[in-house]
Amino acid sequence: MTETPETTREHSAGQPPRQPKPPQPTATNGGFALAESSVEDVFDSSYREKDGPKPPVRLVWRNIVLMILLHSGAVYGAVLIPDHRVHHKYSETDADPHNALRGFFFSHIGWLLVRKHPDVLEKGRKLELSDLRADPVVMFQRRHYKMSVLLICFLVPMLVPWYLWGESLTVGYFLPGLLRYTVTLNSTWLVNSAAHMWGNRPYDQTINPRENRFVAFSAVGEGFHNYHHTFPFDYSTSEYGHKLNLTTAFIDLMFRLGLASDRKKVSQATIRARAQRTGEASNKSG
Numbered sequence: 421m422t423e424t425p426e427t428t429r430e431h432s433a434g435q436p437p438r439q440p441k442p443p444q445p446t447a448t449n450g451g452f453a454l455a456e457s458s459v460e461d462v463f464d465s466s467y468r469e470k471d472g473p474k475p476p477v478r479l480v481w482r483n484i485v486l487m488i489l490l491h492s493g494a495v496y497g498a499v500l501i502p503d504h505r506v507h508h509k510y511s512e513t514d515a516d517p518h519n520a521l522r523g524f525f526f527s528h529i530g531w532l533l534v535r536k537h538p539d540v541l542e543k544g545r546k547l548e549l550s551d552l553r554a555d556p557v558v559m560f561q562r563r564h565y566k567m568s569v570l571l572i573c574f575l576v577p578m579l580v581p582w583y584l585w586g587e588s589l590t591v592g593y594f595l596p597g598l599l600r601y602t603v604t605l606n607s608t609w610l611v612n613s614a615a616h617m618w619g620n621r622p623y624d625q626t627i628n629p630r631e632n633r634f635v636a637f638s639a640v641g642e643g644f645h646n647y648h649h650t651f652p653f654d655y656s657t658s659e660y661g662h663k664l665n666l667t668t669a670f671i672d673l674m675f676r677l678g679l680a681s682d683r684k685k686v687s688q689a690t691i692r693a694r695a696q697r698t699g700e701a702s703n704k705s706g
């Protein structure tokens with residue numbers, strides 16, 4: 421898929437970087453909506469970290485045990501969207517749930533094993549989440565999350581090879597079940613760790629998130645992270661359509677089947693203007 425600049429509206433090239441943008445009404449054209457964020461995922465530059473010593477790290481043993489058992493993703497997943505919004509809004513600060521300035525381990529998995537920083541809780545409580553509560557699909561998933569994870573993440577991968585080609589249930593449980601889940605979880609977490617540390621910043625060099633092709637590959641698209649944090653409302657999380665981005669291909673397929681609509685996309689002109697204004701001069705993404 422290629423970009424469709426004619427169907428998108430530009431952000432003003434003269435606008436200063438990292439300014440929160442007010443929600444805008446959206447209009448659609450050929451399945452693409454205007455590229456404005458209607459949710460709280462735009463960086464808030466007015467937040468200041470508090471002075472003084474940081475609160476002590478408090479381990480949450482229940483989470484540590486659950487993580488060891490690889491069930492934490494299932495338990496934790498239901499509340500990941502608010503965390504993601506706080507991450508975008510207060511990136512690389514105390515109010516960022518997986519603040520990458522606290523190191524690779526913390527941003528990768530450590531943040532799931534300790535009590536949240538008080539600022540994460542405080543800012544999280546102030547988030548506007550009514551759009552999620554009004555979404556019947558999101559609420560259905562939230563209501564049936566544990567059961568659907570058990571079914572789709574463990575039972576189906578275990579039973580399919582057993583039923584179709586006589587694999588043992590033990591192999592089905594440990595390889596397509598647990599091993600695949602472990603690899604998938606760690607690939608996803610690389611977005612919060614590696615993609616905030618290694619790679620170039622062609623769109624905004626004032627922020628930490630980077631373009632990381634390895635993470636883009638392993639997380640099926642989410643590794644174009646400098647782009648994603650610069651334009652968080654772009655459904656594709658990338659300038660380059662389907663390249664290393666199976667997630668975009670999936671959303672586009674759903675659109676063709678009539679199951680998705682209002683794909684928000686940033687125009688090429690806006691991307692180039694922003695890259696020239698705030699990006700690293702010599703870098704090319706992807």
Ligand SMILES: [Zn+2]
Pocket residue numbers: 504508648
């Ligand atoms: Zn994101």
Ligand SMILES: [Zn+2]
Pocket residue numbers: 507611612616629645649
């Ligand atoms: Zn990020």
